[in-house]
Amino acid sequence: MSSDNKRRAFFISDGTGITAGSLGGLLAHFPDTEFEQIRIPFTDSHQKIEDAQKRIVNAKLINGIRPIVIMSIGNNILRSELKQVDAYYIDLFESFIYPLGEELNQEPLTRPGVAHSMKGANYGNRIEAINFALGHDDGMTHNGLNQAHVILVGVSRSGKTPTSIYLAMQFGIKAANYPLIPEDFERGTIPPILEGYMDKIFGLTIQANRLSSLRSERRPDSHYASLENCKDEIKKAERLMQKLGVPIADSTSRSVEELSAIIIQHINKN
Amino acid sequence: MSSDNKRRAFFISDGTGITAGSLGGLLAHFPDTEFEQIRIPFTDSHQKIEDAQKRIVNAKLINGIRPIVIMSIGNNILRSELKQVDAYYIDLFESFIYPLGEELNQEPLTRPGVAHSMKGANYGNRIEAINFALGHDDGMTHNGLNQAHVILVGVSRSGKTPTSIYLAMQFGIKAANYPLIPEDFERGTIPPILEGYMDKIFGLTIQANRLSSLRSERRPDSHYASLENCKDEIKKAERLMQKLGVPIADSTSRSVEELSAIIIQHINKN
Known part of the structure; x- marks a missing residue:
């Protein structure tokens, strides 16, 4: 009580x-x-x-x-x-x-469980999209990338994974995601495997303080989580995305629902 | 048009x-x-x-x-x-x-985006639960199992993964999941690591025809996907779960939403 x-x-x-x-x-x-x-x-x-x-x-x-x-x-x-x-x-x-x-001008169905059964519109697509998101998380595989509706890129812990899963679960959108890592910044291009899919790429960025705090949960007191390294990675990732004309959303103060709504608008425009 | x-x-x-x-x-x-x-x-x-x-x-x-x-x-x-x-x-x-x-007796907030911002109730828990579900998918790790609200078990492709993710995404429920495999049936017990968590275990089962068809998508013409093997695994898994008093739901004709609602009712009862 x-x-x-x-x-x-x-x-x-x-x-x-x-x-x-x-x-x-x-x-x-x-x-x-x-x-x-x-x-x-x-x-x-x-x-x-x-x-x-x-x-x-x-x-x-x-x-x-x-x-x-x-x-x-x-x-x-x-x-x-x-x-x-x-x-x-x-x-x-x-x-x-x-x-x-x-x-x-129609009588509604009144039996229970009409709205969220397996027979609902889009159910099969949603489950397929979840499997796709899990199979294409963090650049895990390149197979079937041509099936992706969107490919999220961004530095590690910028929000790519939960956003991919939300897009799949809620909307049946197949989202792959790839981390941007120091190698990419040195080369000055996105991961080469993605070059054929430029029109599907959507970037996430994040503020350095927030990123450092998220990374510290995973690896406290590491170079990876240090504010300085976060600032550096973010700056390079943003520069790279801007150079390539990749659309960017900032995940710092946006929920996965808000990010997903922005990404869907972008997909619909294309 | x-x-x-x-x-x-x-x-x-x-x-x-x-x-x-x-x-x-x-x-x-x-x-x-x-x-x-x-x-x-x-x-x-x-x-x-x-x-x-x-x-x-x-x-x-x-x-x-x-x-x-x-x-x-x-x-x-x-x-x-x-x-x-x-x-x-x-x-x-x-x-x-x-x-x-x-x-x-209150004026509502009328500014946009009130309902699904990061400030919403439970947002942090939901993201944490997604990370938990991903980190504890398919018996991937035993660390932190004591934090799980529920541990789903069942044969491969019985619906554990999408259900775990839905529970996390929608409700902030931390769900781990473990496959039941032939070794478990031979030994006649659940995976030993789970023995301390019997009250958290919830079983999923599925009809053999449906399982065989799901497995065939992944590995066509395999022993793994054959109707005979599916029947055998399901029978042994159900027998094991019944012996241990594990509650069971059948995923054959239930959506992840329906399975999740059943599992939450079970969690609330405990």
């Missing part, structure tokens, strides 16, 4: 709860309220509705204020049953899905 | 467009309509609103029917400006954020 002053936000779904849960992003618009987010997936029976109700009632007892409930439940009976206890409900079926059905 | 019969669905945001885009899951409730989903992030100026309007108008011209627009734009003026052209609008600020603000 250590978190009594946190407003509870439940995400209750008859499926994975991912669509409902993604609306958790909206809570970030209210930084003065501290939320405790609780996900209750697979709520597809009377028993499970009752269990969820108990947790809602209990949250109000503990916290003294009714919780927020963001819900996606297709079955009409279960849906109204849940809402019999006091809470602030955001009901995706009532607010969105039924009104959208009127616009489309 | 090959996709003229597809109804356009725009996701227009002043930030990454991820919250708006995640509502794309709702479109899956209408399988009879074919959608073309178009994401327009960073729409944060009059010029960009105008560009978006042109695309909306154009979509209607091409398709003959007004598009769906799911929008999250914090600036009042830009928000109303966008809606001057004909479309079916789902406005996250009007439908959700402002009403929620009344419930919370």
